[in-house]
Amino acid sequence: MVFKLPELKYSYNALEPHIDALTMETHHSKHHKAYVDNLNKALEGHAKSQEMDIEEILKSLTELPEEIRTAVRNNGGGHYNHTLFWEFMSPDGGGKPEGELANKIDEDLGGFDKFKEDFKKAALDQFGSGWAWLVLNNGRIEIVSTPNQDNPISQGKIPILGIDVWEHAYYLKYKNLRGDYVDAWWNVVNWKKVEEIFNKVK
Ligand SMILES: [Fe+2]
Structure with missing residues (x-):
């Protein structure tokens, strides 16, 4: 197939001020x-x-x-x-997951606050360019990171949520402060979509 650039479901300025x-x-x-x-x-x-x-x-x-x-x-x-x-991501994002995904985060990752902390650590610890992910792996959810443009799917893990930590994702606004970018990014996370993905693959 010939791959195409997908259209965004929101405008380029819709995630302001968190993502410019x-x-x-x-x-x-x-x-x-x-x-x-x-x-x-x-x-x-x-x-x-x-x-x-x-x-x-x-x-x-x-x-x-x-x-x-x-x-x-x-x-x-x-x-x-x-x-x-x-x-x-969505302009209506932020907040917390609900339902089964919320329970699963409590069960496997020690609660939402602990999950956010560990996910941010994975995003910061990814040296150079890459991604931090929430994945489903053999019935459990886990936080992992990948270098470059690798995706957990190549290791048999299913991505449920992920953040781009290449400098191109944040440098114009956040400069070298990757942690500030991650903190702001939570405000645009589309938990409805993430729950939908989790419910489909679980
Ligand atoms: Fe990117």
Whole structure:
């Protein structure tokens, strides 16, 4: 398939003041678009991979021809990660999860406040570029981080929530203060969507 840049469900300035409009516009229309274009370029002439969706591709990276494996891992991961990331945020976000996800966070991660603290630590401890994630792994939820554009799906874990900690995600507004960006980001987390994802995959 030819991959396309997904449209955002909100405007570039909708997450202000937590995520500024210029960051959103650059992040979506330049960074994400480049991942999509480079993914399509890498897959040109590879008919088998072109029939797969992005999740299938990322679950079977080791089966890809070696000459395109790194390009697909980086750009396919970049496309998938950002597609999820836009959905994880909303101008109506913030607050706390409810229902089964809230119970699961209490059970597996020691409660919402402890989860937030540990998730922020994972985001800060990810050296250089990468992501921090909440994943479902064998029936349990866990916090993990991945370098570059790797996605937990390539290790058999299902992403439920994730934050982009590449500098391009926050540097224009927060400069080197990644922790301030994470603190602000909680205000735009779309828990309704995260609950929906969890309820589907649990
Ligand atoms: Fe990004």
